[in-house]
Amino acid sequence: MKRIIYIVSFLILVSCSLFKHGYKVKKDKTAIEYANTITSDELKKHLYVIASDEYEGRETGRKGQRMTAEYLKNELVKYGVKPGNNGSYFQKFPLIETAKPDATISLHNKDFEFLKDFYFFESYAEFTTFDIPMDQIVSAEYGIIDGERDDYKNINVKGKTIVINADSPSEFKNWDWKKKVALAKEKGAKNVLFISKNYQNNLTRLSHFLEGSSMKLASDVKKKEKPYIPFVFISDELASEMFRTESNIDDDFIARYPLYNTFVFNYLYNSKTIESSNVLGFIEGSDEKLKEEIIIVTAHYDHLGIKDGLVYNGADDDGTGTVALLEIAQALQMAKNAGKGLKRSVLIMPVSAEEKGLLGSRYYTENPVYPIKNTVVDLNIDMIGRLDEHHKKSNYVYVIGADKISNELHEVNEAVNKTYTKLKLDYRYNDENDPNRFYYRSDHYNFAKNGIPVIFYFSGVHEDYHKHTDVVEKIMFDKVEYITKLIFHTAWEIGNKATRLEIN
């Protein structure tokens, strides 16, 4: 029953969108002429450069990323595309890179190691070095107050360090470590030491994530207040060391080792400011009024860099989108040079720090060079060179997000495809409830968040996704070519149409 209702409402939706506008695109010989300058040979030539080992996997803040930015800029200069940021081809932005912290714990003249004997999550609390005499450490069992249960009943934890069992009894399964730290903070405790019978499993599961470095926009680091008091998960060995009492300790011994009975947490926050950049090429529109309106085409040029001595070339992710931008820029600039350019302006913007959390595109939308209110659309390209498990032939592309903000955009893209490129537009992932959540996972999302219509062009994940085997030899360049042509034609149509894209 439910399913039928769903289908009926779906049909109503489909028919509305089909007949409301009925957007049609007439074949434009000029558009075809310039679309034909987009060739798999040129796409290939560029990708063989930026996805080579020499470019070291293009990691944000590293040499390979800067080399790629230079390469992209030099290409834009060659085509005659103007700098997009007040005379510069770059929009530079600061990032805070946090590496694995330097941390040790000492007790009873023994040193304990980070990621072996203990671990913690830096981003949740303001960690500093601390010393606690053992007699200031109190146990609060499971650290739970719930119904009849009150693990704080007979203890005073104000200003103290407390030991809590991270594993909750089955009837209190909703008490995770976060909830326990929050309660400890409320009770006035200073720090929490967690013990757990799952310590080793948890450490194994988390260490990959805890070892690596992370990057954040510098502007975020300043404003964000951390929610918890410091907490450390400790191993069984360290826990039993804590509860071991020494019998033959005299005043002499204590004089020599004043910190012997003190739990010393040594901590060094390991962060530095680095710089990355978005690359901006600007093709000004020819219409005096409409040139104020901006079409943005994005792809991220950064990838994962080098890990364990292996270069992650990121040929598909997102080498393909990056080289597509170059070909679109060249085609549009050639048209402009011949006096046949678009009425609206186009910003070609390869962004960086996508792999660090869509940071480059967010920096742009928080510090836009062209007003957000004048930004008509963002066409974003991320991975368009491979086949995924749902397809056997290469003539498809996933279209994601097109109708979310502007139904008209969806129709323009459909009509353009019908007239020129005739690809299979696959809408399988264009569903807010899709578990893959692709709509939220690339740079277009930062534009969508600001009310700007977007399309995310994507050809799906494959077995080499985020692996060092995502190499240029596996790219289907004919596929990259025809998807790039579709995006070019969509930009062309939006760039010349009489009215701005309608917002839903």
Ligand SMILES: [Zn+2]
């Ligand atoms: Zn990507």
